[in-house]
Amino acid sequence: MEICIIDDDRVYQLLMxxxxxxxxxxxxxxxxxxGEDAFNYYKNHPCKCQIMLLDINMxxxxxxxxxxxxxxxxxxxxxxxxxTSSIDYSDxxxxxxxxxxxxYLTKPITKEKIKEITEAY
Amino acid sequence: MAPENKNLPYILSSPFVIxxxxxxxxxxxxIKVILQRPAQLQRYIHVQAAKxxxxxxxxxxIFNEAGLGIIHLDEHENFIEANQRFLRKTGYTxxxxxxxKFSKMLKIKSKSLHKILNHEKFEGKLLCKDGTKKIxxxxxxxxxxxxxxTHILLVENITQRKEAEKNLKDLQSKMQMAIRISQLGYWxxxxxxxxxxxxxxxxxxxxxxxxxxLNSSVVLNSIHKEDVNLYKTKLKQILxxxxxxxxxxxxxxxxxxxxxILARIECEEDxxxxxxxxxxxxxxxxxxxxALINLQHSYQMVVEQNERLLNFSYIVSHNxxxxxSNIQGxxxxxxxxxxxxxxxxxxxxxxxxxxxLDESITDLNEVxxxxxxxxxxxxxxxxxxxxxxxxxxxxxxIKQSGIIxxxxxxxxxxLHFNSAYLExxxxxxxxxxxxxRDSKKNSEINIIFxxxxxxxxxxxxxxxxxxxxxxNKGQIFGMYETFTDFKNSRGIGLFVSNNQMxxxxxxIEIDSELHKGTVFTLYFKK
Numbered sequence: 001m002e003i004c005i006i007d008d009d010r011v012y013q014l015l016m017x018x019x020x021x022x023x024x025x026x027x028x029x030x031x032x033x034x035g036e037d038a039f040n041y042y043k044n045h046p047c048k049c050q051i052m053l054l055d056i057n058m059x060x061x062x063x064x065x066x067x068x069x070x071x072x073x074x075x076x077x078x079x080x081x082x083x084t085s086s087i088d089y090s091d092x093x094x095x096x097x098x099x100x101x102x103x104y105l106t107k108p109i110t111k112e113k114i115k116e117i118t119e120a121y
Numbered sequence: 122m123a124p125e126n127k128n129l130p131y132i133l134s135s136p137f138v139i140x141x142x143x144x145x146x147x148x149x150x151x152i153k154v155i156l157q158r159p160a161q162l163q164r165y166i167h168v169q170a171a172k173x174x175x176x177x178x179x180x181x182x183i184f185n186e187a188g189l190g191i192i193h194l195d196e197h198e199n200f201i202e203a204n205q206r207f208l209r210k211t212g213y214t215x216x217x218x219x220x221x222k223f224s225k226m227l228k229i230k231s232k233s234l235h236k237i238l239n240h241e242k243f244e245g246k247l248l249c250k251d252g253t254k255k256i257x258x259x260x261x262x263x264x265x266x267x268x269x270x271t272h273i274l275l276v277e278n279i280t281q282r283k284e285a286e287k288n289l290k291d292l293q294s295k296m297q298m299a300i301r302i303s304q305l306g307y308w309x310x311x312x313x314x315x316x317x318x319x320x321x322x323x324x325x326x327x328x329x330x331x332x333x334x335l336n337s338s339v340v341l342n343s344i345h346k347e348d349v350n351l352y353k354t355k356l357k358q359i360l361x362x363x364x365x366x367x368x369x370x371x372x373x374x375x376x377x378x379x380x381x382i383l384a385r386i387e388c389e390e391d392x393x394x395x396x397x398x399x400x401x402x403x404x405x406x407x408x409x410x411x412a413l414i415n416l417q418h419s420y421q422m423v424v425e426q427n428e429r430l431l432n433f434s435y436i437v438s439h440n441x442x443x444x445x446s447n448i449q450g451x452x453x454x455x456x457x458x459x460x461x462x463x464x465x466x467x468x469x470x471x472x473x474x475x476x477x478l479d480e481s482i483t484d485l486n487e488v489x490x491x492x493x494x495x496x497x498x499x500x501x502x503x504x505x506x507x508x509x510x511x512x513x514x515x516x517x518x519i520k521q522s523g524i525i526x527x528x529x530x531x532x533x534x535x536l537h538f539n540s541a542y543l544e545x546x547x548x549x550x551x552x553x554x555x556x557x558r559d560s561k562k563n564s565e566i567n568i569i570f571x572x573x574x575x576x577x578x579x580x581x582x583x584x585x586x587x588x589x590x591x592x593n594k595g596q597i598f599g600m601y602e603t604f605t606d607f608k609n610s611r612g613i614g615l616f617v618s619n620n621q622m623x624x625x626x627x628x629i630e631i632d633s634e635l636h637k638g639t640v641f642t643l644y645f646k647k
Contacts, residue, residue, distance in 0.1 A: 009443055009447065011447045011451075011470055011473060011474050011477075012443070012446075012447055012450070014470060015447060015450040015451060015454065015470075018454055019450070019453075019454065022454075022457065085442040085443035085445075085446045086442065087442060088434070106446075107442070107443065107446035107447075107450070108446035108447065108449040108450035108453070109450070110450075110453065111453070
């Protein structure tokens with residue numbers, strides 16, 4: 001299984017790597033520091049990840065822009081989750097408008113949550 | 122000769138005969154006249170008697186049918202006579218009143234009139250038979266009949282007149298009260314003589330002494346300079362159309378206080394339809410105007426505070442939360458890991474996150490402080506020495522980066538601005554230019570000053586890495602917008618700078634091209 005993390009928060013990325021590996025050490029983790037880097041990568045590479053954790057507020061290209069720009073066909077085998085520290089209600093409402101978004105996760109993301117979404121896949 | 126002599130005595134006696142004849146004639150006439158005299162007198166008596174009867178009838182008619190009550194009293198106020206009108210009005214018959222004294226029928230306010238017949242005129246309330254009271258005015262004239270003193274009294278019913286008077290008084294006092302309560306000033310302007318009459322309130326509004334000379338130019342001089350044209354236009358319109366108008370205008374009173382006035386003007390024409398008088402009311406609406414202005418200020422403040430609240434909730438939601446969620450996550454792992462190495466590594470991360478949290482809180486404080494002290498005190502700032510101070514603060518960064526700063530600023534430029542804000546704005550822009558320099562070029566910053574119609578303009582340009590404005594449109598001055606991957610780009614700077622410029626009535630503009638450089642243009646209000 002492969003999980004992709006797109007987030008500009010370095011500490012969060014480190015945390016997630018540790019938590020995910022505590023759930024299942026075999027999971028491959030791919031990280032990007034902003035939406036643009038991820039977008040450029042997946043333009044040229046097929047997406048092999050089953051789960052994508054996408055942050056909303058990032059420099060260069062934020063989570064919304066990433067969702068607007070990608071071709072859904074390229075991600076048909078992936079579950080995209082918005083993972084954000086925002087508790088802004090309007091963000092949650094906006095997330096519902098994107099069919100590609102499977103769920104909205106509020107940080108901090110716990111081990112139990114990771115178990116839940118990996119098992120759901 | 123002899124026959125002539127015989128006739129002589131006869132002839133001589135003839136004058137006596139003639140005399141006698143005339144004498145007899147005289148006596149006859151005299152007797153006739155004397156005998157005629159009584160008959161003539163008799164005729165006169167008849168005429169006089171007829172006249173007397175006629176005036177008696179007239180008098181009776183007047184007495185009875187007069188529009189007034191007429192009564193005839195003796196000196197003890199007993200009724201001798203009363204006319205029909207008096208009886209009708211009081212409802213009594215003469216038999217009834219003949220047993221009464223007049224003063225018993227009359228209620229008089231003033232106690233000094235206890236002996237009413239000593240007075241020529243008095244007013245009182247006449248008690249009628251049916252219990253009603255009529256206000257009457259009595260005129261008393263004394264009359265001597267056969268050595269007895271009697272009185273003819275004219276009793277005039279003035280109830281209606283009194284009521285009308287009372288109503289008029291009521292109306293007047295109501296109007297005066299209305300004018301007083303509404304604080305209306307009333308004025309009249311006689312055009313032909315350029316004479317102006319003011320009510321008391323007018324003097325209060327203009328703060329003039331009561332003996333102040335009034336004419337059209339005195340009024341014109343009291344009109345606020347910016348409203349003089351409006352006043353003239355309105356006045357012209359009134360004089361031409363002869364129609365009333367309502368408008369608002371400002372005046373400057375005697376104490377140099379500006380007052381907002383609501384003026385209502387009416388026109389009065391003379392018989393030949395020429396405009397004779399212009400008159401109207403004015404109301405001091407300064408307080409209402411002030412309230413409106415305050416309301417607008419309050420509204421503006423609420424809008425700003427709301428904006429601030431949104432910014433605050435943005436920081437809390439997007440920034441503080443990200444740190445706290447990291448801390449929560451880290452603590453969860455620290456609990457679970459066993460090795461000391463792992464724990465130490467995680468504690469270092471925790472320290473890093475705590476540091477970031479602290480920075481965010483400091484930023485938040487800075488933002489709130491800027492907005493709280495909005496409209497901070499402006500002072501005269503000499504630009505060139507000020508820039509030197511900024512360069513001195515950034516001495517280390519400038520030296521390390523090797524950046525070159527070129528200035529083209531006239532020596533005597535003075536800005537009217539808050540010095541703390543200016544320092545913050547310039548530090549932010551210059552340090553950004555150093556931070557985001559393009560290491561492949563010889564980095565430089567150019568600072569140029571110029572003047573525009575409404576603004577003094579400071580242009581700060583660099584040849585750094587630039588910003589892709591197309592994809593970052595509308596976000597540049599938002600809080601926590603960062604455009605680079607630089608670790609220490611905190612995004613707070615431009616948001617704060619923009620707020621500081623706006624707070625002082627200025628603005629900030631940005632022009633940038635990726636890989637070419639950035640130009641910040643600061644506009645300082647003149």
